[in-house]
Amino acid sequence: xxxxxxxHLSHPHDDLMLxxxxxxxxxxxxxxxxxxxxxxxCEDCNFHLHEExxxxxxxxxxxxxRKCDFRFYENAPGNRARYCDACGKDVxxxxxxxxxxxxxxxxxxxxxxxRTLIGDGxxxxxxxxxSSKCQKCGSKEISKGFRGWSYESTCGKYCYHVACVKxxxxxxxxxxxxxxxxxxxxxxxxxxxxxxxxxxxxxVQQSEGSSYRSKKASKYWKIAKLALKLIISAIxxxxxxxxxxxxxSVVSS
Numbered sequence: 001x002x003x004x005x006x007x008h009l010s011h012p013h014d015d016l017m018l019x020x021x022x023x024x025x026x027x028x029x030x031x032x033x034x035x036x037x038x039x040x041x042c043e044d045c046n047f048h049l050h051e052e053x054x055x056x057x058x059x060x061x062x063x064x065x066r067k068c069d070f071r072f073y074e075n076a077p078g079n080r081a082r083y084c085d086a087c088g089k090d091v092x093x094x095x096x097x098x099x100x101x102x103x104x105x106x107x108x109x110x111x112x113x114x115r116t117l118i119g120d121g122x123x124x125x126x127x128x129x130x131s132s133k134c135q136k137c138g139s140k141e142i143s144k145g146f147r148g149w150s151y152e153s154t155c156g157k158y159c160y161h162v163a164c165v166k167x168x169x170x171x172x173x174x175x176x177x178x179x180x181x182x183x184x185x186x187x188x189x190x191x192x193x194x195x196x197x198x199x200x201x202x203x204v205q206q207s208e209g210s211s212y213r214s215k216k217a218s219k220y221w222k223i224a225k226l227a228l229k230l231i232i233s234a235i236x237x238x239x240x241x242x243x244x245x246x247x248x249s250v251v252s253s
Contacts, residue, residue: 006040008054010074011047016040016054025236028053030074031107032092034170036236052108053094060096060111064128064149068098076105086110086149087163088142109235110149110162117151117230122223124151124158124230131156135224136164151231157220158227165231 004018010030019041025034026041030053040054041047056072065085073095076082082091085104096106117124130152133140142148142163152159 003055006054008040008049010049011042014042014044014047016042016047016049018051028093030054030094031109033089033107033109034166034236035109050109052112056094056096056108062106062111063115064126065098065104068100068104070096070098070104070106070111072096072108078103084110086113087161087166088146088148089163089166113149113162114234117234119230120226122158122226122230123154124227125154126150127152130159132159134159134161134164135228136160136168151227151234153223153227158224160228160231162231162235165228165235 005015006018008016017040018038020038025036026039026048027033028035028039028050029047030049033050035048035050038051040049040051058072060070060072062068062070075093076091076095076097082095082097082105083089084091084095084107086106087110089107091105091107094108096108096111098104113126115126126149128147128149130140130147130150132152134150135158140147142161149162150159151162
């Protein structure tokens, strides 16, 4: 059950209201991560919480960590710096941490990522062991010795790191392209379209002079577009019309 108004210990003086994208984007005051999706917002100040951060589970399990029993914390226990085992980003606030001595950490939004994404005939699975390289960074690893999580198609041809898709948005946010005043669609189209690399330009080059290859390349690009669209929607919320238009513009360019 979703509550439209809640009290939260991290912001005890005012009620928080459930609202659709309050600005584009907002920074969650719980986990300190970026957000586009619906959130709980204070009407009197610039305070926001992801839905996952506002109403967390006190304990949780994740199928990619079958031997782990996770607990929710507003601040990760211990003194050392920690990172999310899903996306590799720093843990700066709310977190799920397992009870092992060498504990795993997950951002609340990463903990809640769907295991399977399906749309228009495309099916993607969330995995920590993939058979193909990420279509954006060209590697199986996010960094040396760290794979993180990826969404990969059943056929294994289409794969994107969760971290790489998050980076696409975060990098542009840090450059100041999102000021909260312009339409999300316009911002993303103008500032991010050239940064998404729909995979394997070689397929397009090979298609020249061959009707069969051209049709094969067209099908490949269509599926790649749909895969990326599904992943972005899963991470940042659905629907985001700007992302749909963004990917359409990349594929048609």
